[in-house]
Amino acid sequence: MRGGQWAKGPAFLGLFLVPALLCSCRGGHVPAKDLVIDGSSTAYPIVSAVADDFSKRNPGLTVIVNKSGTGSGMQKFLRGEIDIAAASRPVDAREAQALRAANLPFLEIPFAYDGVSVIVSRKNTWVDRMSLKELQNAWKQTSAVAKWSDIRSGWPSQPIDFYGPTDNHGTYEYFSEAMAPGSASLRRDVQTNQEYNAIVQAIADDRNGIGYVGLSYFAYNQDKVRAVPIDFGNGYVSPTPETIRDDRYRVLSRPLFLYVSKAAYDSRPDIRHFVEFVLSASGEDDVAETHYVKLPMEALSAVRRHVAAEKVGSVMEPGRALTVSRLAQLE
Amino acid sequence: MSLYSRRRAVDRAFGWICGAATLVGLAALVSILVKIAWDGAPRLGPSFLTSALSHRPEETGVAPAVVGSIFVVLLTMAMAGPVGICSAVYMEELAPVRSRMTWLMRQATNNLAGVPSVVYGLIGLAVFVRWFGLGASVLSGALTLALVVLPMVVIVTQQALRSVPSSYREASLALGATQWQAIRTVVLPAASQGIWTGLLLAFSRAMGETAPLMVVGAAYYVTTPPRGFGDSYTVLPMQIFNWSSDARKGFHSAAAAATLVLVLILLGMNTIVLARRNRTAKAFRS
Amino acid sequence: MVFRGKVFGWAALTCAVGTLLATLAIALVLFGQSLPFFRHVQPSAFLLGRQWRPTGAPPEYGLLPLLAGSLEITLGAALLSFPLGVLSAIFLQEHAGSRVRSVLRLPLELLAGVPAVVYGYLGLFLVTPMLRSATPSFQASNAASAAIVVAIMILPLIASVAQDAIAAVPEGLREGGYALGFTKTEVILRLVLPAARSGIFAALVLALSRAIGETIAVTLAAGSTAHLTLNPTKSMATMTSYILTTTQGDAEAGSMRYLSIFAVGLVLFVITFTTNVIASRLRNSFKARLA
DSSP states (O other): OOGGGGGHHHHHHHHHHHHHHHHHHTTOOOOOEEEEEEOOOOSSHHHHHHHHHHHHSSSSOOEEEEEEOHHHHHHHHHHOSSEEEESSSSOOOHHHHHHHHHOOEEEEEEEEEEEEEEEEETTTOOOOOOHHHHHHHHHTOOOOOOOOHSSBTTTTBBBBBEEEETTTTTHHOOOHHHHHHTTTBBBBTTTEEEEHHHHHHHHHHHHTTEEEEHHHHHHHTTTTTTEEEEEEESSSOOOOHHHTTTTTTTTEEEEEEEEEEHHHHHHOOHHHHHHHTTSSSSHHHHHHHOBBHHHHHHHHHHHHHHTTTTTSSSSSSOOEEEHHHHGGGOO | HHHHHHHHHHHHHHHHHHHHHHHHHHHHHHHHHHHHHHHHGGGOOOHHHOOOOOSSSEEEEEEHHHHHHHHHHHHHHHHEEEEEEHHHHHHHIIIIOOHHHHHHHHHHHHHHHHOOOOHHHHHHHHIIIIIIIOSSHHHHHHHHHHHHHHHHHHHHHHHHTTTSSSSHHHHHHTOOHHHHHHHIIIIHHHHHHHHHHHHHHHHHHHHOOOOHHHHOOOOSSEOOOSSSSSSSSOOOHHHHHHTSSSSSSHHHHHHHHHHHHHHHHHHHHHHHHHHHHHHHHHHHOO | OOHHHHHHHHHHHHHHHHHHHHHHHHHHHHHHHHHHHHSSSSHHHHOOOOOOEEOOOSSOOOOHHHHHHHHHHHHHHHHHHHHHHHHHHHHHIISOOOOHHHHHHHHHHHHHOOOOHHHHHIIIIIIIHHHHHHHHOOOOOOOHHHHHHHHHHHHHHHHHHHHHHHHSHHHHHHHHOOOOOHHHOHHHIIIIIIHHHHHHHHHHHHHHHHHHHHHHHHHHHHHOOOOSSOOOOOOOOOOOHHHHHHSSSOTTTTTTHHHHHHHHHHHHHHHHHHHHHHHHHHHHHHHHOOO
């Protein structure tokens, strides 16, 4: 008969007490020193890359990056659960209102450009290019388009499968504003997904599928999907770093942002250093490495000055015309 | 062909079919292991185990996830182990045999064992993360996992206690021991092998659980392993999930290598379990 | 000593009562959290609705697409796994000697220890490529690959519960059969299996309950596109994958989306609770009949 393990009664009871002790010593709730970032999953590839390089230079500091979507990230930022909110659109009026009500002055830091890419499967043989009008007619809520032939005669008489991110994503809000200016609501039968990789995969397999994702998710998957060149009125334009930077990819180009609270920026050197790191040459390299678009030099230095002066509030707030050219307003 | 030889042929064929069906399990296991080793082994090196997570698939390691997994699971077991064993001892040794309460407790345990782990994740989200305000911390993750594995600990411990011959109890009571002394000095030691088996099984179950931890907010990307119970964390299975769903092929081999790490840990634990059980079986036979 | 015994007795009672209360608490939390949901969505519209579009404007919460996904994968898995599991159980119990039995049980037991996320990986990178090389119409995430990996996951459960049931059939029954000149196969098919049938059925019900709750493997292998179809080549959302993917993003506390995961969780809980009760009834009636 083995089993001396249990012979010590008090030790056994002690084991029972362990969880009770563990639970009770939590009482003081030590403020977390970790740098917690959440929000846009469009920006996630860049932000996790920057966090990766940043933490290599600052060993001992913990950086946590999640990707619950711009809207969810903003909610968490508002509740004080996270230090930095990553966003693929500027704060909206409702959020700005709530931030004011919570007395939470914030810094807005544009750090990269993205082009919302409209993608179809490599198996799709007919879609060569589309005009903004055609896209809007297909995607808006009141759309009567059901088959490819409804968009352009000559295209197959096959039902279209629409794919896109769920509505907690900035990309959703941004794209719906571009497709239905003013009402910002898309057709109801879009198959939505939280994960961009899942959206890309679904479209890759579906020759009748069309959908929209951030540039990075298209760029990493060029073997499976194509980006549709779009005519915004001045000829057909594909999403590339060049067309996005010089604003030729018009209403589907947009800046990506970080939001930090002014109080935290002043009191937490780690947050300040992280923001500086994002705007450094190394941070911009991560932007390019993850297939997003670096800010042009002038814009970058404008943002740096903007941040150094700790200007609070959003320059993007008043309108919802969110094109790259708006960045010029920083000056 | 005579009726007799036809019946013999059917008999033999059926035996072969049953044997072949049994081999499917073996074939599945072998193909799983071969596939994972094939995909993962080239990526698995010492630096993979010691490096931090990275956005570059060729640079990424699993260190924070492995430490996070071990941290969370040890805390889980520190909670579920004692509570589970005590419940089992109560139900098997102390509770009145024919009471309605005891019957209810047994039913409850059996039903808890059948609740999908993602539902425990929802409970953890509503109760530990939101209501208790623990947030996405090691503690809330471990509390949730403790709920997941608790029924398993209780049930295996009950079986272990039931396998202790009642003559052991009667003999120690006859020698003048109190019930508590009998349990502590005779029954628990006699059942200890089975109880340890249960704890190891629960440990490996907790180690492989993904869904409940994702629901209560394990992080996608974290640069360092957790250092305290209030810290954010990630676990090995969650990184496997995240990397498997990434578009970049480099992450698929990282996922396979992480899977290999997880499977090696779990196979190690299961081998201990099986070896221990065979030893227990022998001890009882002799 | 007496005091210590008392303390332990109370501690043990507390733990045991805690287990009892936990079941109650689970039901209460799920019910309480989904109550506000059902204030906005009629339970009948929820259970019988054919559209699951939580992000639509207005959103639609019709469970049928998710239920169809869950049921298709679960039943598909059971269809593959049940015959294999029962035949394995027969072989292990009736044909194999004790040495062979302990060797052949090992792979099944190790399979049971493989975590779900690994099955998800295999669904994506082993099963789906095989399916696609046979029929290119399979999507990268598809219900069939999920059903196949879940089938492997539940195989050990079916085999072991069915083997217990077969082992519990009294030896006398078999001997009676042989005395009548039955072959081994005839004894098994005509006497043993009918006698063990409720135990074997319990194995099936337990496996169904386990399969319908499987989350991570199903999410990886089948994806999360909610649509009302039974086409196994397509990506398909289940109740579990909806809960998982929703909590990864848009579970803003108090929102309809947040509440909806508890409503779906409640349905899942009710289904697994019911199947578990059925399984334990079956096993009890089986034991009672043999006694």
